[in-house]
Amino acid sequence: MSYFLNDNFLLQSDIAVVLYNDYAKDLPIIDYHNHLSPQQIAENKNFENITKVWLKGDHYKWRAMRAYGIDENFITGNASDEDKFRKWAEVVPNTLRNPLFHWTHMELKNPFGVNEYLNTASADRIYKETTEKLQQENFRPQSLLNNYNVEMLGTTDDPTDDLSFHQSIRQQNKEIDVKPSFRPDKIFAISKGDSFRDYVRKLSEMSKVEISDLDTLLEALQKRVNFFDEMGCVASDHGLLYIPQPGKHSLKEINHVFFTVLLGDDEEAKDVEEGYTYYILTELCKMYYEKGWAQQFHLGALRNNNTIKLKEIGTDTGYDSIGDYPQAQALSAFLNNLENQQKLTKTILYNLNPADNAVFGSMTGNFQGEGIKGKIQFGSAWWFLDQLDGMKQQINTLSNLGLISTFIGMLTDSRSFLSFPRHEYFRRLLCNLFAEDIRKGLLPNDLKWVGRIISDICYHNAKSYFKN
Numbered sequence: 001m002s003y004f005l006n007d008n009f010l011l012q013s014d015i016a017v018v019l020y021n022d023y024a025k026d027l028p029i030i031d032y033h034n035h036l037s038p039q040q041i042a043e044n045k046n047f048e049n050i051t052k053v054w055l056k057g058d059h060y061k062w063r064a065m066r067a068y069g070i071d072e073n074f075i076t077g078n079a080s081d082e083d084k085f086r087k088w089a090e091v092v093p094n095t096l097r098n099p100l101f102h103w104t105h106m107e108l109k110n111p112f113g114v115n116e117y118l119n120t121a122s123a124d125r126i127y128k129e130t131t132e133k134l135q136q137e138n139f140r141p142q143s144l145l146n147n148y149n150v151e152m153l154g155t156t157d158d159p160t161d162d163l164s165f166h167q168s169i170r171q172q173n174k175e176i177d178v179k180p181s182f183r184p185d186k187i188f189a190i191s192k193g194d195s196f197r198d199y200v201r202k203l204s205e206m207s208k209v210e211i212s213d214l215d216t217l218l219e220a221l222q223k224r225v226n227f228f229d230e231m232g233c234v235a236s237d238h239g240l241l242y243i244p245q246p247g248k249h250s251l252k253e254i255n256h257v258f259f260t261v262l263l264g265d266d267e268e269a270k271d272v273e274e275g276y277t278y279y280i281l282t283e284l285c286k287m288y289y290e291k292g293w294a295q296q297f298h299l300g301a302l303r304n305n306n307t308i309k310l311k312e313i314g315t316d317t318g319y320d321s322i323g324d325y326p327q328a329q330a331l332s333a334f335l336n337n338l339e340n341q342q343k344l345t346k347t348i349l350y351n352l353n354p355a356d357n358a359v360f361g362s363m364t365g366n367f368q369g370e371g372i373k374g375k376i377q378f379g380s381a382w383w384f385l386d387q388l389d390g391m392k393q394q395i396n397t398l399s400n401l402g403l404i405s406t407f408i409g410m411l412t413d414s415r416s417f418l419s420f421p422r423h424e425y426f427r428r429l430l431c432n433l434f435a436e437d438i439r440k441g442l443l444p445n446d447l448k449w450v451g452r453i454i455s456d457i458c459y460h461n462a463k464s465y466f467k468n
Contacts, residue, residue, distance in 0.1 A: 003115055003116065003117070004105075005102075005105050005106065005109055005115070009428060010388075010425075010428035010429055010432055011428055011431065011432055011435075012432055012435070012436070013432075013435050013436070013439055015435040015438050015439060015445075015447070016428075016431050016432040016434075016435035016436075018447055019431040019434060019435055019447060019450065019451055019454055020427060020428055020431040020432075022447070022451060023431070023447075023451035023452070023454045023455045023458075024427040024428075024430070024431055024454050024455065024458045025424075025427065026149070027149075027427075027455060027458050027459040028149045028150070028151035028459060029148055029149055029150045029151060029152075029420060029423050029459075030151055030152045030409075030459060030462040030463055030466065031150060031152070031153050031154065031411055031412050031420070031423070032152065032154040032235060032408070032411055032462060032466055033154050033156070033181065033235070033237065033296060033411045033412075033413055034153065034154065034155065034156070034411065034412045034413060034414050034415075034419075035155070035156050035413070035414060035415045036153065036155055036414070036415065036416075036417065037155075037415075038155050038157070038163075038165035038166050038169065038178065038180070039165045040141050040417075041141050041142060041145070041153075041165070041169055041178060042165040042166075042168040042169050042172070043165075044140045044141050044142050044172070045140065045141075046134055046135050046136075046139065046140055047134045047139075047417075048081070048131075048134075049081050049082070049085075049127070049130075049131040049134065050085060050126075050127060050130040050131055050134060051081035051082070051084050051085045051127075052081060053134065053416065053417055053418060054107070054416060054418055055081075055084055055085065055088055057316075057415045057416070058415070058416055059316065059317055059318030059320075060100060060103075060318075061088060061091075061100065062075050062076065062317065062318040063318045064091055064095055064098065064100055065087065065088065065091050066318070068090075068091045068094055070087050070090075070091065072313075074087040075087075076313050076317060082124075082127060085123060085127050086120070086123045086124070086127075088118075089118050089119055089120055089122070089123035089126070090119075090120050090123075092104055092117075092118045092119060093117070093118075093119045098387075099386070099387035099388065102425065103419075103421065103422065103425070104118060105117070105118065106421035106424065106425065107418040107419070107421055108126065108130070109421075110147075110148075110421055110424075111133075111139065111144060111147045111148075111418075112129065112130045112133055114126055114129065114130070141417055142172075142173055142176065144417045144418070145176050145417070145420075146175060146176065148420035148421075148423075150176055150420065151176065151177065151463075152176070152177040152178075152179065152463075152466065153176060153177070153178045153179065154179050154180075154181045154234070154235055154466070155178060155179070155180055155181060156181050156183045156237060157180040157181060157182065157183060157228075158183060158184075158186065159182060159183075159184050159187070159203060159206075159221065159224040159225075159228070160199070160202045160203050160206045160224070161180070162206070163180055163227070163228070163231045166178060166179075166180050166231055166232075167231070170232075177232070179232045179233060179234055179235075179466075180228055180231055180232070180233045181233060181234075181235045181236060181237050181296075182224075182225065182228050182233055182235070182236040182237070182288075182293075183236070183237045183238070183239075184221065184236070184238070184284060185238060185239055185240075186199045187199065187200075187203065187217075187221070187280065188240075188273075188276070188277040188280065188281070190257075190258065190261055190269050190272070190273050190276050190277075191266065191269040191270045191273050193266050193269075196261065197261070197262060197264070200217070200262065203217075203220050203221075203224070204220060206224065207219075207220035207221075207223040207224055208223070209223060211262070212259065212262065213255055213258065213259055214251070214254065214255045214258055214279070214280075217258070217280070218280070218283050221280075221283075221284060221287070222287055225284075225287045225288070225291065229291045229293075233291075233293065234292075234293055234294065234466045234467070235293055235294045235295070235296060235466065236284070236288050236293055236294075236295045236296065237295075237296040237298065238281070238295070238296065238297050238298065239298045239301065240297065240298070240299055241299070241300065241301070241302075241323060241325050242299055242300070242325040242326065242327055242330055242331075243281075243297065243299065243327070243330045243331045243333075243334045244274045244275075244277040244278040244281065244330065244334075245274060245275075245278060245330050245333070246275055246278050246279075247272065247274045247275025247276075247278065248275070249271070249272050249275045251279065253272065254272045254275055254276050254279060257269060257271070257272045257276070258272075258276065278334075281334075282334070282337065282338070285338055285343065285344075285345065286338070286341070286343045288345045289338070289343040289344065289345040292345070292346075293345060293346070294345065294346040294347065294348060294465065294466065295345055295346070295347050295348070296347075296348045296350065296379070297331075297347070297348070297349055297350065298350045298352070298382060299325075299327060299331075299349070299350065299351055299352065300322065300323045300325060300327065300351055300352035300353045300356065301320055301321075301322070301323060301352050301383070302320065302321050302322060302323035303315070303319075303320045304319060304320065305319050305320065305321055306319040321384075322352050322353050322354075322384055323352065323353065324353060324355070325353075327351065327353075327356055327359055327360070328359045328363065331349070331363060332363065332366065335347070335363070335366070335367050335376075336366075336367075339367055344367060344369070346372065346375050346376075346377075346465065347367070347375070347376045347377065348376075348377040348379040348408070349363065349364065349376070349377065349378060349379055350379035350380070350382040351379075351382070352382055352383055352384060352385065354385060354390065354393060357393055357394060357397040358397055358401065360378050360379075361378045361397040361398055361400070361401040361402060362401050363376075363378075364376040364377060364378050364401075364402055365401065365402055373406045373461070373464070374402075374403065374406030374407065374408065374461065374465070377406075377407070377408055377465075378394070378397070378398045378401075378402060378407075380394065380408075380409065380410050380411055380426075381393070381394040382413060383413065386413070386422065388429060391426060391429055392429065392433065395407075395429075395430065395433060404453070404457065405453050405456060405457070406456075406461060407457050407461060408457075408461045408462040408465050408466075409426070409457050409458055409459070409461065409462055410422065410423050410426035410427070410458075423458075426458075427454075427458050430454060430457060430458070431454060434450050434453075434454060438450065
């Protein structure tokens with residue numbers, strides 16, 4: 001049985017091979033949105049074994065293991081790292097047609113050089129080989145990023161973070177530009193009681209602003225935006241069910257409820273939550289505009305579906321799914337409000353429900369701006385959609401309704417230092433799509449022309465979009 005992952009993987013014609021090798025393969029990576037740990041990058045310590053760097057925190061793999069009936073002890077429980085890896089190896093041969101089958105073997109091939117299938121027969125050998133390599137100098141976090149030719153990395157950071165690890169990275173490594181991204185989701189959770197009050201207190205301490213009303217809250221957030229900007233931030237990010245609407249309450253009423261919540265009274269918090277979120281989010285977006293940042297909106301995840309598991313093992317553990325919220329009208333009104341105030345900055349819209357592809361793809365065309373190519377982006381296929389079919393749908397929708405030539409390309413959205421082959425996955429798919437159109441006579445057979453577009457999508461557009 002021949003190994004499927006050869007040099008021409010996903011490249012189904014000679015044209016695709018040329019496009020990939022000459023115009024995409026060797027370009028640097030700009031991974032503008034991920035969840036890698038700045039602390040791990042800064043401390044640059046070797047990972048103890050492949051389970052620590054590869055299975056820990058990866059809820060894609062966890063969901064597959066649960067679907068195969070693996071005991072939770074081997075997923076998030078107390079089983080040994082070696083036994084957890086063996087259980088994953090047991091599942092892998094049964095992931096055929098799931099993107100995990102491709103990703104698993106791509107991530108073993110690069111950086112470890114493993115060119116065989118992971119299964120129960122090979123598990124112990126691959127565990128030993130990869131774990132030994134992970135102890136080497138060139139397998140530390142910063143070296144792994146260099147291996148993948150990562151030029152810029154956008155982490156995801158809370159406004160209360162002191163960004164000390166980013167400071168350390170900047171002092172250590174001039175080759176990789178690790179930028180913080182401003183993710184203020186916790187400040188919108190006004191109905192979360194003590195956890196919200198604790199968060200406001202922490203924000204107050206970090207900003208050195210005594211927060212007692214909406215004005216002082218915005219003052220504190222502005223100070224944190226200023227600090228992030230000084231630290232090289234070029235983007236914000238927001239994970240929301242949908243874009244909020246103004247609601248029925250006046251600003252005076254919202255301010256009163258915010259004040260009472262800070263005093264410990266949560267009775268009316270839920271009533272004003274959407275209007276409060278709309279107001280604070282709008283004011284934040286104005287701050288982003290002034291800084292020239294890009295703002296990202298990840299919309300549509302139905303999170304924490306399994307409440308028993310939420311209590312047992314917490315959030316971000318693989319119990320989220322696709323939501324079916326109405327998106328179009330509120331999103332349009334929100335962007336239009338910012339546009340009317342001339343405060344609409346560069347914006348990336350990500351949808352999780354594939355039924356919304358055309359909604360998001362067409363929405364971008366309403367608010368494009370002079371002097372910026374692709375100012376409003378239909379973002380890369382996200383989360384459950386970052387597989388071959390999902391990426392094809394996103395690329396085709398954008399091509400049909402906008403300009404694929406201005407697209408800023410792929411990202412990992414990952415917590416793993418081994419996830420960067422997803423950029424290779426995307427680039428191979430992209431080159432094959434263009435090549436198929438050339439073969440069918442739908443595009444000119446001019447590889448230099450088409451290759452330039454591919455290079456822009458894979459690297460140059462994002463480099464320009466996120467420059468300071």
